[in-house]
Amino acid sequence: MMDHSIEINEMTRSMNSTVENRKNSVNRAPWAERLTTRLEEECNTWTLPNPSPNAVPKQNASIFKLRYNQDDEELYKVCAVGIGPYNHHKSQEGLLFSDTEKRDTVMLSTRVYRIDFKTFFSEISPKINEVRACYAEGSFELDDEALSEMLFFDGCFIICAIMALSRGLLFSTWNKRMDREEEPLINACKSLVRKLNQKAREVMADLLMLENQIPFFVMHILWEHCFLDITFDGVLFKDVALACFDDLYPRRSRSRVTSQSSDFLHLLDLFHWSRSPIDRFREIATYSQPGLYISTVTELQASSVIFKKSASDFFLDIIFSERFFRTKGVIFIPEINLYAYSRRIFQNLIAFEQAYGLRGYGFTAYVECMAQLVQTEKDVSLLRSSGILASTPMTDKEVVDFYTTIRDGVHVEEMPPDLYELYEQVKDHVEHRPRFPNKWITISMFSVSILALTFLQALYSIIGYYAPTNGH
DSSP, X not given: OOOHHHHHHHHHHHHHHHHHHXXXXXXXXXXXXXXXXXXXXXXXXXOOOOOOXXXXXXXXXXXXXXXXXXXXXXXXXXXXXXXXXXXXXXXXXXXXXXXXXXXXXXXXXXXHHOBOHHHHHHHHGGGHHHHHHTBOTTSOOOOHHHHHHXXXXXXXXXXXXXXXXXXXXXXHHHHHHOOTTOHHHHHHHHHHHHHHHHTHHHHHHHHTOGGGOOOHHHHHHHHHHSBTTOOOTTOOHHHHHHHHGGGSSSOXXXXXXXXXXXXXXXXXXXXXXXXXXXXXXXXXXXXXXXXOOOOOHHHHHHTTEEEEEEOOSSTTOOEEEEXXXXXXXXXXXXXXXXXXXXXXXXXXXXXXXXXHOSSOOHHHHHHHHHHHHOOSHHHHHHHHHTTTTTTOOSOHHHHHHHHHHHHHHHOOOOBOHHHHHHHHHHHHHHHHSOOOSOHHHHHHHHHHHHHHXXXXXXXXXXXXXXXOOTTO
């Protein structure tokens, strides 16, 4: 008997061989052979690349070079000191601290504290790509050596300035380090502290500019590891920095404790965190009702909405509440203090929110709301009489211009849902609160109520007089 299975297997092998030969004949083209040979050789000789020692995970940039109109240039231009790669070796005309004076300050502190150069550069070297990732890609041109040197001098200057402006910590610690015989050194220290304090607001405002930042971990390296002849006794740099900014408006919330967070990006981020409500304004969305808005202070007061100074620890907390059976509405606004430096700080806080996007949008929402509430000098006057603007040195017109100008410069179409919720609450109250035709009807109804109560009281007195006592 013929074994058909063997025959079938031989036929299959023959067919496969034919197909393979056809494939080989097709692939035998000269270009295909050359390409195949080259790739095979490359594959055989390829070795795994060594990972870069400076490679870091992809992260969002947090320090940006801003685009602004020529009219707004003064708001973003440093006044006292240039910090970071965006302001490195820029025109020094008019600055309180030029590059030379900045280096002199660092050299002075080095003489007093003995700053460890070697430790700093050893610590920063493996993190230099992490530093670059904090800035918008391609936004500056500095090689690793120049960038590291800039970080050292700028970081040391920031620490000196903050210590000098933070309740005199710098000068007191310097006094402990200096001998009485070193009169020139003592005089230089006194001169630096005096100079910083004379222009304290300008220096602090510059340290809070978005373009004028260096990464916070650079400051941490300097503070923790590089000052050899001083002991900070467990005092953290972030706490000293916040103490330095305590006199700046908006005020810091006392419920914000730095132990709650440790991932600060830079000084502006620290300032923003210390002034922002917890777990609010974190999201942003396009609202489905583009016509939703809040009326002005004057218009709302005519609709039985009054304004009161809020006791909230967060100045961004604008809250609405209904009273007296929904016949009255109250908008609580924390006390407002505006100064000459305020617009620069607000503009940079909002620019940081818009550019970074991971720290919430509290300042954006606040300015949007206030710009709608305050549109005339009468609106401002009513807020003054409510104690909300009691200590602000700006005129009524300047306050209106303050919020309007910042709002016009932002051009934001999306806002946090928290803001729209406030708008909805106020709108619902204005549209659905109980209304009376006019005040005379209200007075008449009140008078009738009083008469009715008086009649009932007299009636109960008569009944009590004639009512029989027990046993009679």
